Amino acid sequence: MAITEYFIRYLQRRDSLSEADLQRLRALKTEQASYGPGDVIVPFDRTESRSCMMLRGLSARSHKLVGRPDDRVITALHVPGDFVDLHGFVLAGLEHAVIAVGSAEVEFIGHDQLTEITENFPHLTRLLWMATLIDAAVHRQWLVAAASLRSSAHLAHLLCEIYTRLNVVGAAANGQFSLPLLQRELADILGYSPIHVNRAVRDLRDRGLLRWSGADVTILDWRGLATLARFDATYLDLERRNR
Amino acid sequence: MAITEYFIRYLQRRDSLSEADLQRLRALKTEQASYGPGDVIVPFDRTESRSCMMLRGLSARSHKLVGRPDDRVITALHVPGDFVDLHGFVLAGLEHAVIAVGSAEVEFIGHDQLTEITENFPHLTRLLWMATLIDAAVHRQWLVAAASLRSSAHLAHLLCEIYTRLNVVGAAANGQFSLPLLQRELADILGYSPIHVNRAVRDLRDRGLLRWSGADVTILDWRGLATLARFDATYLDLERRNR
């Protein structure tokens, strides 16, 4: 069972891979698994011995709140090609759970293989490190968005980012993509109430920026959406360079 | 000029360092520099060839907003021992500036030395990686706080975190620490207006949770403050383990 080609595209968009790096990646032993909407992919647990990568669909990092079992906060979304909980390999474990958004497929990679890569493949190690740092840059951008954008613009920013990330790995084009997020889940991501998310969605529709029915989103006016969101993709680090 | 002992304490709190690792760290060639309040330590620039570590004081990651030159958002605070822009080594550069909060001293480390570490010191490499991942966990926690806490509790969470991080490296004790942040800067961190920050500070004072005058903060009721903020230090990954 070979590692997803999405991840290789993700890396090749940012650096070139040597033949040895490519072979090492393709030789990874993985286990595949499928999940339905809301299923827990990686439980909140600090003893996991493998990390997972998205193959198909979306996943989210879901934080429980102490003393409020009904509420949760989603701090990240992951698209195909993302190495979702790579950080669980270096840290003592996860401080949150990873759940499926819509139906999803993932591949698990044992931490022993990652340790081996850090011992023998320094360049590949830096690229894995890079992947976790891009996640961190996304976190920072979400903080910037949360602090500086009102609801519609904040939602618009999320949509610009997700579309761009899907587009990078070839999972979306022509402004169209599938976003199987409930408005309740969007609320957990943006930090608003579900009702307010609804108003933001309607606002973007009323402005003629997009069409959105069920899970199908079509961006009608990219320029307008990106301007409203003050979106600038620099933080996704899409330059190709030696690392 | 030797690397800061703070960083070694930071690492030793989370893993044990071999004699070889310690020697490599202490042999790092560094350049030291001092800054006054508000000075730019690392400009917004994608061509920096060295990374900096906090020696004394605080620094912040400051994001400019497109089209709003007067506003900015601060997405991270760094205390002594933090390897502030280590991620600039692996990424194409920074998407933000690093500025001094109060007066500060830092040490710069050339990226060539970091590359050399990734080639020859896999365990040390994983620890550097870990440091950047703890920063990412802090970002996530800030997102959780922003989405789930109201102003006073949100401010309380920041104070609990900064005190804990200062305490870990031995830069604060007995609930007392120096926080040379203007209320305007606190506003840029929390995503509130300076006026609202002021009301939050007053609220914490009125509840008898802390004393705060100028840059001097004394936490009078840690339990109360942590409860209000729903603070749980797990995300700072303070367990000692092999990585």
Add this chain to the structure above:
DNA sequence: CGGCAAATTGACACATCTCAAAGCCTGTGG
């Protein structure tokens, strides 16, 4: 057709922002 979950809408309460003004501290020059 019926039933359920999600999406949508309206009305009102609460949180936070903005603008304006007053009070406080500190450094400087007389």
Add this chain to the structure above:
DNA sequence: CCACAGGCTTTGAGATGTGTCAATTTGCCG
């Protein structure tokens, strides 16, 4: 030692953004 200036902090009042609750509509699936 005092007077002053400037920046920061503090306070007040009204405008805007967002949350909550309740009800209705929509869309999917049995």
